[in-house]
Amino acid sequence: MLRFCVLLALPCLARSDGNEGCATFTRLSFHSAVVGTGLDVRLMLHTEKDRACAQIINSTAFGDFNVTKRTTFIIHGFRPTGSAPVWMGDLVAGLLDVEDMNVVVVDWNRGATTVIYPHASSKTKKVAMVLKEFIDQMLVKGASLGNIHMIGVSLGAHISGFVGEMYAGQLGRITGLDPAGPLFNEKPPEDRLDPSDAQFVDVIHSDINALGYKEPLGNIDFYPNGGLDQPGCPKTIFGGMRYFKCDHQRSVYLFLASLRRDCDVIAYPCDSYRDYRNGKCVNCGTAHTEPCPLVGYYADLWKGYSRGKGLQSTKAFFDTAEQKPFCIYHYFVDIISWNKNVRRGSITIKLRDKDGNTTESKIDHEPAAFQKYHQVSLLARFNQDLNRVAAVSLVFSTGSVLGPKYKLRVIRVKLRSLAHPHRPQLCRYDLVLMENVETVFQPIPCPRLQL
Structure with a gap:
């Protein structure tokens, strides 16, 4: 008021x-x-x-x-x-x-x-x-x-x-x-x-x-x-x-x-x-x-x-962007981890196309709980719609400033567009995310049959 x-x-x-x-x-x-x-x-x-x-x-x-x-x-x-x-x-x-x-x-x-x-x-x-x-x-x-x-x-x-x-x-x-x-x-x-x-x-x-x-x-x-x-x-x-x-x-x-x-x-x-x-x-x-x-x-x-x-x-x-036309483009980021203990934290994901255009999403509204062999589906929101994603980067963070640095061991990460559900889903396998360290990789089309 x-x-x-x-x-x-x-x-x-x-x-x-x-x-x-x-x-x-x-x-x-x-x-x-x-x-x-x-x-x-x-x-x-x-x-x-x-x-x-x-x-x-x-x-x-x-x-x-x-x-x-x-x-x-x-x-x-x-x-x-x-x-x-x-x-x-x-x-x-x-x-x-x-x-x-x-x-x-x-x-x-x-x-x-x-x-x-x-x-x-x-x-x-x-x-x-x-x-x-x-x-x-x-x-x-x-x-x-x-x-x-x-x-x-x-x-x-x-x-x-x-x-x-x-x-x-x-x-x-x-x-x-x-x-x-x-x-x-x-x-x-x-x-x-x-x-x-x-x-x-x-x-x-x-x-x-x-x-x-x-x-x-x-x-x-x-x-x-x-x-x-x-x-x-x-x-x-x-x-x-x-x-x-x-x-x-x-x-x-x-x-x-x-x-x-x-x-x-x-x-x-x-x-x-x-x-x-x-x-x-x-x-x-x-x-x-x-x-x-x-x-x-x-x-x-x-x-x-x-x-x-x-x-x-x-x-x-x-959600909206800061300026007109205000559109946000949604993706699901599906992560299956294999840490022995539960890891709680947030993910920042950045997309880049072949022309060098980038867009970033911080999924930090509340900590996600990553459990062994359990899939966590995070909703990512991007200001730009990149048609052909050439590279993806991930940053894992627990938010701890003074505590030890953790790793998030990933069996598979999958990226799927909600705005364009018919676009190929993108995958990457066997990643180790060091806390607060950007890990960049080139995604590949996911197999049609997923375990």
């Missing part, structure tokens, strides 16, 4: 409104946040017809709105400084890149701009009522509830849920991007986003220990890096404003990355992050199973979900 409390006290440079010509997002100053703002909801329509110029629309003026197309509403959250969301333009453009649709930015900056978070939170149901008035007129003109997708960020996720509840869960989809936690935690379903608010509700939780909501809220709930500290985000207050908002905003940037599809961010349904890290929940996506769910825009393609029926609170975990 430190980040949440301090965030409210940080000043920001003043910005003024600039609404001449094409409609632009309301820009207010920190002074406006201090004195408070009354609620004023503006709907700004973006279409493929004129991407560079948004139109103000309302329940009596539809402009170029086309009721036969899909409509995606983008709803922001708390704005303690009055500034416009830095990600808004990219999100609008990304959505229009994937489909010719109506993109409606719900600008409630006048209302969300305040240093007193409860004041902004108290206006969420009023924003939902404004949206209902507009959607009612959409329906009159021939639109379909099933063709509506709401993307809500922080407080905006709960606003989406309130709208969905007004239509008895018949909206096509709601995406919650790190739904707000403060003042919503432990609230009943009618006072927050919940799985019954749309035909499909997907949620990304990226800051569950501060600004976000911890418990599941959707049909499928994604927890990047366990939903806690996100790679690449500052770990201390010395990171400035990024310390307070980086984890919270990571959900938005994960969704943005999914629109570009430079790579697919894959998640694994699981009961806990620990089980995922220990490789107990990576059965989907293999040669004889259904594909794993994708994070972000294409989450509703997951075969585990049936439109109109849905699933209740399936949790899915995954």
Whole structure:
């Protein structure tokens, strides 16, 4: 909660409104946040017809709105400084890149701009009522509830849920991007986003220990890096404003990355992050199973979900890289050892291709127990996907600084890709790993029949 409390006290440079010509997002100053703002909801329509110029629309003026197309509403959250969301333009453009649709930015900056978070939170149901008035007129003109997708960020996720509840869960989809936690935690379903608010509700939780909501809220709930500290985000207050908002905003940037599809961010349904890290929940996506769910825009393609029926609170975990496109490539490292006594420790594995590209994974979240003739399967996560692995290196460590150095005697090590299960599995036999010493070897294709 430190980040949440301090965030409210940080000043920001003043910005003024600039609404001449094409409609632009309301820009207010920190002074406006201090004195408070009354609620004023503006709907700004973006279409493929004129991407560079948004139109103000309302329940009596539809402009170029086309009721036969899909409509995606983008709803922001708390704005303690009055500034416009830095990600808004990219999100609008990304959505229009994937489909010719109506993109409606719900600008409630006048209302969300305040240093007193409860004041902004108290206006969420009023924003939902404004949206209902507009959607009612959409329906009159021939639109379909099933063709509506709401993307809500922080407080905006709960606003989406309130709208969905007004239509008895018949909206096509709601995406919650790190739904707000403060003042919503432990609230009943009618006072927050919940799985019954749309035909499909997907949620990304990226800051569950501060600004976000911890418990599941959707049909499928994604927890990047366990939903806690996100790679690449500052770990201390010395990171400035990024310390307070980086984890919270990571959900938005994960969704943005999914629109570009430079790579697919894959998640694994699981009961806990620990089980995922220990490789107990990576059965989907293999040669004889259904594909794993994708994070972000294409989450509703997951075969585990049936439109109109849905699933209740399936949790899915995954790790990410520090920077976009955030993808991680998973391998299982299977090690059979023959030490007489149990050896406990961690493994660092590095891959190199024939061009010299390297990628490394430290599997050190908890010590593995290597027992004689027993296979230990470790889940390795790499930032790069190397198609042809030419060399592998392993480092074994017990983590002991003052104690004796140990050896790990390996009968066989096998490397198998989860992202590409049809790739040949790679093996090496009869290795002795000296503690904290890198052992490099060239792998060979594993025999088809393994003992």
